Amino acid sequence: MAIDNEDLIGCPARITLDAAQLAFFGELPADAPSVQAELGCELEQGHEGSHAALGQQVDTTMWWVQWTLSASEINPYTWCPAKQERVELDRDNTECTLFAGHSGRHSSTNRPWQSENAA
Numbered sequence: 001m002a003i004d005n006e007d008l009i010g011c012p013a014r015i016t017l018d019a020a021q022l023a024f025f026g027e028l029p030a031d032a033p034s035v036q037a038e039l040g041c042e043l044e045q046g047h048e049g050s051h052a053a054l055g056q057q058v059d060t061t062m063w064w065v066q067w068t069l070s071a072s073e074i075n076p077y078t079w080c081p082a083k084q085e086r087v088e089l090d091r092d093n094t095e096c097t098l099f100a101g102h103s104g105r106h107s108s109t110n111r112p113w114q115s116e117n118a119a
């Protein structure tokens with residue numbers, strides 16, 4: 001699953017994961033490909049609090065990397081309640097893809113899901 005947020009006007013902060021963090025993600029029982037070493041904050045520009053980037057999702061748990069200028073950590077979260085279950089065949093549906101309790105506005109990324117070949 002490729003999540004491309006490059007076209008969003010979001011927080012420009014980025015983080016490079018260290019070896020221990022990459023190892024942590026590498027040991028999660030996730031089917032997804034391994035986490036990129038560099039992640040970008042997925043919150044809105046000018047948000048309060050720590051920056052946050054989704055590292056890996058395991059079942060209903062999302063592991064978010066959160067960081068400030070001086071520290072970073074990985075925390076488990078559930079989806080933001082504003083996220084709606086993916087409505088079938090409604091590609092224009094918007095949903096918040098952030099974690100529960102995130103700062104800033106909900107992300108409602110009119111994502112151009114161009115692949116209809118999920119089946």
Ligand SMILES: [Zn+2]
Binds near residue numbers: 041052
């Ligand atoms: Zn940020």
Ligand SMILES: [Zn+2]
Binds near residue numbers: 080
């Ligand atoms: Zn939200």
